[in-house]
Amino acid sequence: METDGRKTTVEHWDSAWTPPVSLRLPSGLDAAVGDLQRLLRRHVRANQKYLEIGCAPGKLLCWVAGVLKAEVAGLDFSPRGLEQARRLFEGLGLRADLRCEDLFSTTFQSGTFDVVCSFGFIEHFNDPLDVVRKHVVLLKPGGLALIAVPNYGGLYGVLQNYFDPPNLELHNLRIMHTTALSQLAPVDLVNASRAYREGRISPWLVSFHKKWPSFIAKGAAYAINAAALLQPVKVRPLCSMLVLEMTKKEGQ
Numbered sequence: 168m169e170t171d172g173r174k175t176t177v178e179h180w181d182s183a184w185t186p187p188v189s190l191r192l193p194s195g196l197d198a199a200v201g202d203l204q205r206l207l208r209r210h211v212r213a214n215q216k217y218l219e220i221g222c223a224p225g226k227l228l229c230w231v232a233g234v235l236k237a238e239v240a241g242l243d244f245s246p247r248g249l250e251q252a253r254r255l256f257e258g259l260g261l262r263a264d265l266r267c268e269d270l271f272s273t274t275f276q277s278g279t280f281d282v283v284c285s286f287g288f289i290e291h292f293n294d295p296l297d298v299v300r301k302h303v304v305l306l307k308p309g310g311l312a313l314i315a316v317p318n319y320g321g322l323y324g325v326l327q328n329y330f331d332p333p334n335l336e337l338h339n340l341r342i343m344h345t346t347a348l349s350q351l352a353p354v355d356l357v358n359a360s361r362a363y364r365e366g367r368i369s370p371w372l373v374s375f376h377k378k379w380p381s382f383i384a385k386g387a388a389y390a391i392n393a394a395a396l397l398q399p400v401k402v403r404p405l406c407s408m409l410v411l412e413m414t415k416k417e418g419q
Contacts, residue, residue, distance in 0.1 A: 172293045174337045180245035184224050188251045190258035192233055193226040198395030199407055202366035203227060203286060203315070204234075206410065210311055211235045215281035218305060220270060221288035223248025225255045225263075232261045240264040240280070242273055270301055277304050283312045286408075289351075290316045290338045299351040299411070306415040312357075314411040318364065320344045322404055323372040331374035348411045360413040367395040369407035 195201035207227075211217055213236035222228045222241030232239040241263055243249050249267040256263050268274060283302045289295040302312040319327060319335065320343035327335045342348055345362040352360035370391035375384035398405075 173291060174293060174339065175291045177244055177246075179337075180223065180243075181247040184245060184248040184251050188224045188226065188255050190255060192230050192259070196396065197371075198367050198392050198398075199369045199371050200227070201396075202369075202407065204230065206313065206315070206365060207231060207235065207284070210313060211237050211282055214238060216240070216279060216307075218242065218275065218280045218283045220283065220285040220302065222265070223252055225252025225265075227286065228252065228263060229255055229259055229261055232256075232263060233259065237282070240266070240275065242266055242268060242270060242275065244269050270298065275305060278307055280305055281307055281310050283310065284314070286315045287317060289314055290319075290342060293339060295339065295342060296351055296353075299413075300353045300356065303353055303356045303413060303415050308415055308417045310415045312411075312413040312415070314348075314413075315365070315408045316343060316348070316411075317372050318343060318366075318406055318409050319372065320409070323369075323407070326373045329378070331377045334374055343409060345409060348409055351411060352413050356415060357413045358416045360411065362409060362411045364401070364403050364406035364408075365410045366407035367398045367401070368405040369395060372407060 193200045195204055211231060215237045217231055217237040218240045219228045220242050223243040223245050225241060228239055228241045231237050241252055246267050249265055252265055266274060283305050289298045292298050302314060306312060319338055319340055349360060349362035368391060370388035375387050
C-alpha cells in the first residue's frame, strides 16, 4: 500500500516488529549483520554523534552504542518498533535519544550528527531524492552519510520475484544499481560521494519459506549463511547490499 510516495505504512512496520526483541547485542554469526558491523567499524568512532534513520527494533543501534561507544540517536515512525528499541536499550543498560517521528517532521536539528545512517530504508519510497537529502541535512559539515539498500537489482531480485513478489513490490527497484544510487546524492550539499556493492552472499533477502516447506527453507538459509561466513573475498554478483556514501561540504 502506498501513502504519500511511501511504499509501506506504519501498520506494516508495527506488524513487522510484533515479536519481542531478544535483550542482547546482534551476533556477527549472522553474516548480514557482520557485514554491517564491518561497514560501521570503518567509519564510526567513539564519542561521535550517530543517528540511525529507521532504527527499529534497535539491535544495530545498540551495537554501535555498546561496542563502538558512539553517542547514538534513533528515529523511526513505528510506535511498536520504537518501543522494542527502548526496551532493548533499557535491558542492556545503554543510552540513546530515541524519537518516534516522521523523518520529514523530525525534531532532530539540522547540522547535528557526525554520522547519519540508514539500512533498508530509502528503497521504500517511490522517489527517495528528498529522503537522501534529509540524511545529509542532518549532518554536521564534514559529516558522513551511509545509506545501504538490499541488492535486488540482480540475482536476489530474480529469486525474490519467484519466492515472494508482493514483498518485492514494497521496494523501489529503480535505485538498486550503483549508478542510479549515486545519482541520488545532493550535489549542492556533498563534496564527495560514491556508490558500491558490499557484503557477502545472504539468504535473508529471499523469502524461501513462501514456496518451500519450513524445514527446507530454514535449512537452506542456515547453509547459505554458513557459506557466507566462510566466504574469503567479495563476489560482486553475490553482494547483499548497495551502499551510498556521502561527505557533507564544509560550510553547509
